Amino acid sequence: xxxxxxxVIAIKALRxxxxxxxxxxxGMIIGVAAVIVMVAIGTGARSSIETQxxxxxxxxxxxxxxxxxxxxxxxxxxxVTTLTDQDAxxxxxxxxxxxxxxxxxxxxxxxxxxxxxxxxxxxxxNADLPAIRSWPVQTGSFFTPQDVTVAAKVVVLGSTVRDQxxxxxxxxxGQTVRINNQxxxxxxVLTTKGQAAFGQDQDDAVxxxxxxxxxKMLGVQHVTGILISAxxxxxxxxxxxxxxxxxxxxxxxxxxxxxxxMVRTQEEMATVLTSTTTTMTWLLAxxxxxxxxxxxxxxxxxxxxxxxxxTREIGLRLSIGARDLDVLTQFLVExxxxxxxxxxxxxxxxxxxxxGVSRVAHWATDVTIQSVVLSFAVxxxxxxxxxxxxxxxxxxxxxxxxxxxx
Amino acid sequence: MTPVVSVCxxxxxxxxxxxxxxxxxxxxxxxxxxxxxxxxxxxxxxxKSTFMHLLGCLDRPTSGTYVLNGxxxxxxxxxxxxxxxxxxxxFVFQGFNLxxxxxxxxxxxxxxxxxxLKNARERxxxxxxxxxSVGLGDRLHHxxxxxxxxxxxxxxxxxxxxxxxxxxxxxxxxxxxDTRTSIDVMGIFQRLNEERDLTIVLVTHxxxxxxxxxxxxxxRDGRVKSDTPVATRRQAAIEIARFRDAAA
Numbered sequence: 064x065x066x067x068x069x070x071v072i073a074i075k076a077l078r079x080x081x082x083x084x085x086x087x088x089x090g091m092i093i094g095v096a097a098v099i100v101m102v103a104i105g106t107g108a109r110s111s112i113e114t115q116x117x118x119x120x121x122x123x124x125x126x127x128x129x130x131x132x133x134x135x136x137x138x139x140x141x142x143v144t145t146l147t148d149q150d151a152x153x154x155x156x157x158x159x160x161x162x163x164x165x166x167x168x169x170x171x172x173x174x175x176x177x178x179x180x181x182x183x184x185x186x187x188x189n190a191d192l193p194a195i196r197s198w199p200v201q202t203g204s205f206f207t208p209q210d211v212t213v214a215a216k217v218v219v220l221g222s223t224v225r226d227q228x229x230x231x232x233x234x235x236x237g238q239t240v241r242i243n244n245q246x247x248x249x250x251x252v253l254t255t256k257g258q259a260a261f262g263q264d265q266d267d268a269v270x271x272x273x274x275x276x277x278x279k280m281l282g283v284q285h286v287t288g289i290l291i292s293a294x295x296x297x298x299x300x301x302x303x304x305x306x307x308x309x310x311x312x313x314x315x316x317x318x319x320x321x322x323x324x325m326v327r328t329q330e331e332m333a334t335v336l337t338s339t340t341t342t343m344t345w346l347l348a349x350x351x352x353x354x355x356x357x358x359x360x361x362x363x364x365x366x367x368x369x370x371x372x373x374t375r376e377i378g379l380r381l382s383i384g385a386r387d388l389d390v391l392t393q394f395l396v397e398x399x400x401x402x403x404x405x406x407x408x409x410x411x412x413x414x415x416x417x418x419g420v421s422r423v424a425h426w427a428t429d430v431t432i433q434s435v436v437l438s439f440a441v442x443x444x445x446x447x448x449x450x451x452x453x454x455x456x457x458x459x460x461x462x463x464x465x466x467x468x469x
Numbered sequence: 470m471t472p473v474v475s476v477c478x479x480x481x482x483x484x485x486x487x488x489x490x491x492x493x494x495x496x497x498x499x500x501x502x503x504x505x506x507x508x509x510x511x512x513x514x515x516x517k518s519t520f521m522h523l524l525g526c527l528d529r530p531t532s533g534t535y536v537l538n539g540x541x542x543x544x545x546x547x548x549x550x551x552x553x554x555x556x557x558x559x560f561v562f563q564g565f566n567l568x569x570x571x572x573x574x575x576x577x578x579x580x581x582x583x584x585x586l587k588n589a590r591e592r593x594x595x596x597x598x599x600x601x602s603v604g605l606g607d608r609l610h611h612x613x614x615x616x617x618x619x620x621x622x623x624x625x626x627x628x629x630x631x632x633x634x635x636x637x638x639x640x641x642x643x644x645x646x647d648t649r650t651s652i653d654v655m656g657i658f659q660r661l662n663e664e665r666d667l668t669i670v671l672v673t674h675x676x677x678x679x680x681x682x683x684x685x686x687x688x689r690d691g692r693v694k695s696d697t698p699v700a701t702r703r704q705a706a707i708e709i710a711r712f713r714d715a716a717a
Contacts, residue, residue, distance in 0.1 A: 068582050079570040379566040382527055383628065384555020384583040386548055462554075463527040466566070 069389060073396035080369075084401065087365040091405025091445070092412060094355030095438045099413025101351040102434035104420065105344025107427035112336050115258065122162075122329075123195065124302050126150075126289040126310070129325040143323050144285040145314050148273065151289045153313060158305045160297035163191040166286040168276045174269065175241040179228035183221075184268045185242065187276030188290070193253070195292040203236035203251025206272055214274035218247040221266040222255040243280050247271065299328040348434075355438065358405070359445035366398050366453035377457050378465025391458035398450020399443065406442030410435055471539045473636050473668045474501040474524060479533035481519050493519040495691040496533070501670065503635070506662045508679040509672045511688030518640065520688065521672050525560055525638045526550045538635060555584050559629030563641035565621045567613040573600060573624045574609045580632050599627040603657055619650035626657060637661070639671040643678055649712065655681045656705030681705060 077084045128146040148166040155164040168187040173180065186192075190208045193199055206217045218240065220228070229235045235249045256265040277283055293302045303326040310324055370377070377390055414435075417428040481494040494516045501507055509517040522528040523535060526542060535543040542553055554560070567576050577596040586592050600606055603623040613621050622642060629637055639658065643651035659681055661667045671682060679685050680703045687695045 065585065065587060068585075068587070072582065075571070075575070079568075375566065376568060379562075379568070380579070380583070381551070382525065382554060382560050382566075383580045384551055384632075386551040386583075388548075389551075389583060461528070463522050466527070466562070 066392070069392045070396055070400070073393050073400055076393070077397055077400060083365065083369075087362055088401050088405035088408070090358030090361035091355075091402050091442055092358075092409040094351070094358035095406050095409025095442055096413035096416060097351035097354050098348060098438040098441075099410060099430060099434050100416050100420065100428075101347035102344060103413070103417035103428040103430045104426060105340065105347050106429040106431055106434075107421065109337060109340035109344065110429055111427035112340055113333065122293045122295065122297075122299065124291040124293060124299055124306060125327050125329075126154075126291065126306060127325045127327070128285070128287050129323055144283070145323050146286050146289065146310075147284065148286055150310060150313055151286070154289065154291060154306055154309060157309055158291075158302060160294050160302055161291055162294050163195045163292045165189040165191050165195055165290045166273050167288040167290050168273050168281070168283075168286045169288075170276060170281055172242050172280070174224065174228065176228040176235070176238065178230065181224055181227040183224050183227075185276060185280070186268050186270050187273030187286075188270055189273060192270060192290070195290055198256060199254055200251040201254045202234050203249070205270075206250055211272040211274050214272060214278045216245060216247045216275060216279065217250050217271065218242065219251045219253060219270045220249060221253055221268045221270075223264055223266040224269050225252045242269075242271075245279060299330055303328055352441075355441055355445070359402070359449045362398055362401055362446065363449035363453065365401075366394065366450055367456070369397075370394065370453045370457045373457075374460065374465050374468040377460055378462050378468065381460070381462035382466060387458040390460075391454045394454035394457045395447065395450050398454065399446035402442045402446030402450075403439075406439050409442070410439060413438075470503060472500040472502050472536075473505075473538060474499070474670070475536040476500075476523075477534045477536075479520070479523060479535060480531050481516075481523060481528070482531045492691055494523070494530070497691075497693055499686065499693065499696070501668060503668055504662070504666045505684055506658070506669045506682040507671070507684045507686055508682035509670065509686050509688060510674060510676065510679050511694070512674070514690075515688035516691040517672050517688040519691075521638060521640050521670070524636075524670060525558055526553050527560075551583075555580060556632055557634050557636065559632070559634040559637045561622070561625050561629050561637065561639040561642045563644040565613070565618075565625045565645075567621055567624055567628075569614070570612055572610045572612060573605060573616070573627075576613070576624055577628045577631050580628060584632055595631055596627070599631040600624070602630065602661075603627045617650070618646050619653055622646065622650075622654050623657065626654075626661075630661070635668060637667055637669045639669065641672055641674070643673065643675070651678065652705050652708050652712075655703075656709055659705050677703070 126146070128143040151164050151166040155161060165188045170185050171182065172185050173182050189211050190206055193205050200219065201222070203219070205219055206215065210217050220235065225233070225235055228240065229238070236251060238249045239246045240249060241247070253266070253270070258264060273286060277286070291302065291306065293299055307322065307326050311322065314323055316323065380390060414430050417430050420426055421428040476497060476499050479494055479497045480492070483491040483493060485491060497516075497520060509520065511517045519528070523530050530543055533543065534541055537553065538557060542550070545553065568579070574593070574596050577599050578592050581592045581595060597606070597609065600609060603626050605620060605623050605627065608616060608620060613624070616624065643654055646654060655678065658669055658671065662669050669682070673679055680699055680701075682699060683702065684696070684698050686693055
């Protein structure tokens with residue numbers, strides 16, 4: 064008997080038990096859909112994190128005043144006051160392959176406008192910040208090098224701060240806000256940047272000249288960090304090595320001493336984050352794979368019950384001329400049709416659900432062709448693997464035993 | 470003329486665990502010529518059903534030979550036996566054994582599928598013809614649960630006939646039917662026997678059913694007790710006509 068005929072016979076047999084067929088396939092459908100959705104969410108999370116990191120500027124090298132050592136006592140970050148704006152100037156002059164350098168010093172403060180009151184981060188930088196972080200102003204302008212030199216009391220708002228103080232879409236340029244009870248003139252508002260890689264709102268910050276933060280707000284001489292943007296095609300490793308050795312020189316550190324600063328590149332952070340989300344993707348896929356396995360066992364269970372229940376039918380088929388191979392193939396095909404049909408429906412359902420998730424919950428999802436192919440292959444393999452045992456059991460029946468079965 | 474069935478010293482012994490053995494058949498020798506209508510009778514446990522299963526190639530003898538249509542089938546491999554069952558034998562059971570939720574037509578087409586007949590139209594035509602020959606030409610698309618017992622048995626007969634076998638085996642075909650329907654079904658067997666010269670072997674434990682055949686073989690304790698031609702054969706067609714007259 065031809066294979067096509069057996070497929071027809073198998074499908075007819077499945078249709079005779081439509082309800083049971085549907086319920087069995089449901090296990091497969093849920094398993095496959097779960098794999099697709101989970102992998103889609105995991106992959107989506109990873110690629111959106113990668114995009115955010117790239118948007119933060121992938122050519123950025125960051126120097127933070129690090130944990131210093133005072134005798135045996137390790138001091139916390141920020142307790143070190145050795146990093147200065149002269150270090151930044153020296154980096155700009157001596158390290159090759161550098162485009163912009165900005166000292167940074169941050170503090171938190173309450174900001175008061177006539178129409179609102181908001182606690183946010185005050186970031187002191189120089190005038191190159193928009194260029195370093197590829198972050199242009201939306202309205203007004205950024206402060207100038209002149210403002211930095213004179214420690215002018217001017218401020219550029221992040222869009223969240225603008226929304227909180229003045230309301231969405233209002234143009235606050237020229238208005239005065241009070242920071243630390245001192246009046247600051249609003250020069251401009253930056254474009255909306257969105258969430259950073261770790262989830263904090265990058266737009267919830269205001270920018271003033273770092274000299275202003277040093278002299279007018281904190282009363283210190285040091286800075287807490289230096290932001291460096293390298294030229295394109297310059298390896299960030301080389302830049303960070305050069306920066307590190309220059310800073311050790313300038314801070315007169317013995318070779319035995321630890322660094323009193325930390326140099327990090329965006330790439331390193333990206334690697335850490337990407338590997339975290341990759342682990343998460345595998346975890347989700349693993350959970351989904353378990354449900355796929357359960358679906359497969361469900362198919363085997365039903366096929367075994369089906370063999371017992373249809374023993375007389377098998378006997379009849381054998382008595383009118385079915386070969387054992389025909390019976391084996393029929394039951395195997397039934398199991399495969401079940402799991403493949405379940406797999407196809409599951410793939411469609413999974414893709415639909417992934418789209419739904421990204422539309423409703425605004426999670427980035429990314430249905431990968433690999434997850435579709437993999438889960439389909441697993442579905443088909445499950446059909447063969449879990450279908451073979453019941454099928455062989457059916458085929459090995461003796462016609463007379465099967466006919467007599469009660 | 471070559472006999473359709475020729476068995477010689479056929480024995481069948483069942484092991485039912487341990488040392489216990491059941492000697493279901495203890496040496497049966499028998500010949501059945503083409504066109505005969507043989508009924509096998511005997512009390513339960515006499516071996517008539519075991520003999521029937523051996524004739525139907527559903528089971529293998531422990532010893533002895535079975536020559537079907539001139540070919541020794543007692544030691545054929547499994548695959549070859551499937552072919553014999555499909556092409557040379559037709560089987561009718563007491564419990565009909567139709568596939569549920571499947572139309573009469575599809576039930577009858579089943580042996581053609583297993584015969585490897587690829588042409589769907591030819592399958593259809595032959596199944597329709599077989600159903601028409603048992604008087605069910607108007608019930609093609611009915612499912613078994615929409616048919617009476619007699620009609621279901623007629624579907625089963627059509628299924629047994631569809632591959633044009635030379636030997637039709639019927640195992641208590643009237644066991645689940647009332648008297649009137651039994652006569653109907655026996656009428657079909659008699660007509661097939663006479664019109665197509667089809668050889669029929671029928672197992673029954675009812676003495677009156679046995680008289681529709683041409684020869685009665687009685688079994689007892691796994692042996693043939695008697696083998697006699699039927700002196701006055703009952704004619705189902707006449708009896709059916711009488712029923713009809715009585716009703717009118």
